Amino acid sequence: MNVFNKxxxxxxxxxxxxxxxxxxxxxxxxxxxxxxxxxxxxxxPVTGKILPLEYLEKIKVDLAHVRLIxxxxxxxxxxxxxxxxxxxxxxxxxxxxxxxxxKQFFVFLGLGELKGEKLSQSCxxxxxxxxxxxxxxGRKVVYSSIDRMVLKTDSNNGITILSPADATHDKFEKKLGxxxxxxxxxxxxxxxxxxxxxxxxTLLSIGQHYALLGADLExxxxxxxxxxxxxxxxxxxxxxxxxxxxxxxxxxxTGYYELV
Numbered sequence: 001m002n003v004f005n006k007x008x009x010x011x012x013x014x015x016x017x018x019x020x021x022x023x024x025x026x027x028x029x030x031x032x033x034x035x036x037x038x039x040x041x042x043x044x045p046v047t048g049k050i051l052p053l054e055y056l057e058k059i060k061v062d063l064a065h066v067r068l069i070x071x072x073x074x075x076x077x078x079x080x081x082x083x084x085x086x087x088x089x090x091x092x093x094x095x096x097x098x099x100x101x102x103k104q105f106f107v108f109l110g111l112g113e114l115k116g117e118k119l120s121q122s123c124x125x126x127x128x129x130x131x132x133x134x135x136x137x138g139r140k141v142v143y144s145s146i147d148r149m150v151l152k153t154d155s156n157n158g159i160t161i162l163s164p165a166d167a168t169h170d171k172f173e174k175k176l177g178x179x180x181x182x183x184x185x186x187x188x189x190x191x192x193x194x195x196x197x198x199x200x201x202t203l204l205s206i207g208q209h210y211a212l213l214g215a216d217l218e219x220x221x222x223x224x225x226x227x228x229x230x231x232x233x234x235x236x237x238x239x240x241x242x243x244x245x246x247x248x249x250x251x252x253x254t255g256y257y258e259l260v
Contacts, residue, residue, distance in 0.1 A: 067093065203242070
């Protein structure tokens with residue numbers, strides 16, 4: 001990794017970290033005044049190091065100043081190592097999508113263990129580690145919902161959640177029973193791979209400037225889900241124009257929505 005300089009207190013900075021080829025992606029944000037946000041995580045496939053954590057350590061950021069960690073969705077290329085970041089950043093709030101009631105959600109996570117060694121390093125293990133930290137240490141959790149501001153700093157900079165849509169949460173809950181049955185079949189994948197409407201897209205506000213961070217959110221013909229729902233129904237973007245857009249889904253055509 002190249003040598004980077006830590007931004008000064010008056011500078012906002014968005015750092016995109018990835019290995020290319022759609023393998024992994026993370027965003028590290030400095031909101032100014034030494035307030036930091038980490039979105040997603042992944043490990044270097046060669047060294048095994050957690051790249052967003054390595055970046056923060058290299059520029060000598062006090063991890064106590066990481067205010068928020070967002071897990072946009074469950075795919076391995078966005079989640080590997082996120083539990084270690086959460087453990088290291090002891091003052092950070094953990095934000096993720098609340099698919100259903102906590103009881104059902106914990107049951108859903110536990111199904112990963114039924115598949116044994118095959119999923120020992122999977123996304124379910126990462127989430128289980130995060131849940132253990134939350135339960136053991138009383139760490140703060142915030143669930144995603146459209147137009148929800150999950151962080152506002154003393155300088156009025158902030159992070160607002162734009163997805164998943166309410167309709168997406170409802171559909172996921174209805175499918176939960178089916179997913180439980182699939183989880184008991186060692187030959188079936190636990191998580192549906194496509195389309196990805198559960199991913200969390202975020203809006204970053206820095207003074208009068210805005211950045212739209214797309215994560216892996218995809219398009220759909222249903223205007224109540226995906227990017228169409230954001231354009232049609234999110235109040236947070238109605239009166240603003242972003243000057244920065246982190247394109248979704250690693251630049252895939254499935255993330256391209258012309259009205260964005």
